[in-house]
Amino acid sequence: MKIQVTDIESFKQKALQWAAAYDTCCYLDSHSFKDPYSKYDLLIAVGAKAALKVNNGSAYEQLEAFRQMHTGWLLGFFGYDLKNETENLSSANTDGLEFPDLYFFVPEILITIKGEELNIEGADEHILQTIQRLPLVVEKQQMPVNFTSRFNKQEYVATVEQIKRNITRGDIYVTNFCQEFYSEKAFIDPLFTYRKLKDISPTPFSAFFKWEGNYIICASPERFLAKRGNKLLSQPIKGTARRDSDEAKDEILIEQLRNHPKELQENVMIVDLVRNDLTRCAIEGTVHAEELYAIQSFAQVHQMVSTVACTKRGDISDVTTIRNTFPMGSMTGAPKVSAMQLMEKYERSKRGVYSGALGYFAPDRDFDFNVVIRSLLYNSTKNYLSFHVGSAITYHADAEKEYEECLLKAKAILQALS
Template sequence: MRTSISQTIQNPKEFKKQLLQWAQQFREVVFLDSNDYHREYNTYDAVLAVDALTAIQTDYNNVFEDLNTYQQITKDWIFGYLSYDLKNDTEKLESNNFDGLDFPDLFFFQPKKLFLIKDNQLEIAYLNMCDDEIDIDLKEIENLELIITNDTQQVVINQRISKESYIDKVGDMLAHIHRGDIYEANFCMEFYAEEAIVNPLETYEKLNTISEPPFATYFKNHQHYLLSASPERYIKKEGSKIISQPIKGTARRSADVIEDEAIKQELVINEKERSENIMIVDLVRNDLSRTAAKGSVNVEELCAVYSFKQVHHLISTITSQVAEGHTPVDVIKSTFPMGSMTGAPKISAMEIIEKLEETKRGLYSGAVGYFTPNGDFDFNVVIRSILYNSSNKYVSFSVGSAITSKSDPEKEYEECLLKAKAMLKTLEV
């Protein structure tokens, strides 16, 4: 049982910074921040989980069965990630591309210390608590002087796939589409640096300030770090209701208000961008139907435009009701990897992606999130994210775009560079 207390905090924005700085002492950290971006279905403004009591870390073999067992046994809050390569557990697929990061395929932990923030209300829930431990920690957090670090060294970013090679590979992808092998596929490329000295907290705060997304994440598992400015929710469970909110369709922002509004309106009616989104909506509907009560799959919002600091996006919302007999992990297994990062048909798209991409995706285009004690969950999509292995000093981020029959390889390349802008600005000190 957890010991819980609730109290009011005077300055939630400053408290979140103090909380994350205080968390650096722990081996395991998950910090999730909505940046006050108010979206339907957001339960918390921010969550911090630290210090594992128990944990599961494994490769993709029988991974969903292992996760299901762990979630059912703990029946507690658990936090962690699902890497893209869990696809190999559910289908006859492989991940043989280069991997400079060396993250486990899956990692979840049961935190001893948990902080939940909504508006100016703070709930703290501790396991195996010593006398006055919450009070001691709270005083330490609130008295913490924020330290502004600046010890990230100059990072020289390399591009795994050249522009010329990217355009050739998109041409190969288009050939598959024209042959009817697939309708759409998300094709990604890596940017990386070797022998990189990066301060993870400083890097996260800089990236988050640039983007202020609704699904920001700071993740640490010993020497493995994820610093994410994700705008996208993968999947959420509230009681028996499942919510998926794929992003497909992107346009740049402009500092000129009139031009920015024109760009936004053009995105709304852009045939190519809308077709990307609608194809993935159909895929998500099909995935959700595997665990849904009959007739319960519903598209609540189709191709709605949402604006973020860097870009405009088209986002759709698809919901369902879970049929009896399915566990929370069953729902994730039947929908993973998310359609927005794969393509349609999903299995064929993943096979072609593996052949054309040059880097193992790993945690990129996977998901980070949590399960609650009653089996609810919420997971983001790991995009617009920097990954760092402090042991081998390898830093990486990837970007991609959806390739359809209407794709222009040059424009897809430009979209990738647009998505890379915040990470490049963050790392190139």
């Protein structure tokens, strides 16, 4: 059912509040960023007719069967530790959240918006009246959250220097080293926190995901993998610079990022890794970089983004395509397995959903998944609140600057909770 909507912003606010009242919901907001590959400006899925919740071991196999059983919409996420299912890896670090490694659900109601056109599945037009009549709840005052880091600054800097010694030895070329900030007694309103995060940091792969009292509050700027017809595309981000309120200074920061040897080196290494991953799913000779070193500007930071694409082989399923390319190269490093092994050694907590992917499989066999970064993860039963930040470490990395980059990436999250 297709309907014209005029006041999109008002509808979005009320629809988010409506969706958050369900036990299970997924709210994906592109914030109208210009993206030639985006099919929807907004996607809302609520209620679970069926769900799959599993940990690594046979997760992809179970998802394959679940996908064959449910050929319509599936919304959900892949956790980073699914790497242990596809490679000879393990994870023994602290896990305060206790989220599953994979969760997908079949929605009862699904709403999409593109431009001013709204489409509803699983309900009639009366659902719009229900949403539009909702009074917006006034924002609540939240108690401040005190976070603890798994690393202090000195420990972080010392660990980066150890990683650089691994690079000098030739164990790896580049890696993504991450640290967790957490609170074990956090009492937040997830809906209001997401609203504030959206206002502070609108991003093209923003998400609010809820199931069984658990929440993913996401302001991701990065696409992991999408399928459009028989085309696959990935858009790794590597390279970060702060924004400046002075327009002239901001332009200088963009140019510095565009020409910074270390940032260019990071980006091209990951592009090569993504190209290699895609060859496992691609028709021979079709993998190529559509765009290198593009600069995208967001509220908090400038990012260097490249686009890698290929034509998908017809004999490989969508789930196998994800399996062959996951986790995403921008969050691992190169060589991929060696980098993941080392980060398990140096990091002090499981990444879980962080460094994973969240998104949808559609009835037309397309799919789209983000990279779960710039995100708050909340277990409301345990009152455990967590976010990770990371940065790419190469031979030329300056440990002090990498630490500052981590804090820059955390800025919007901390503001949303202040």
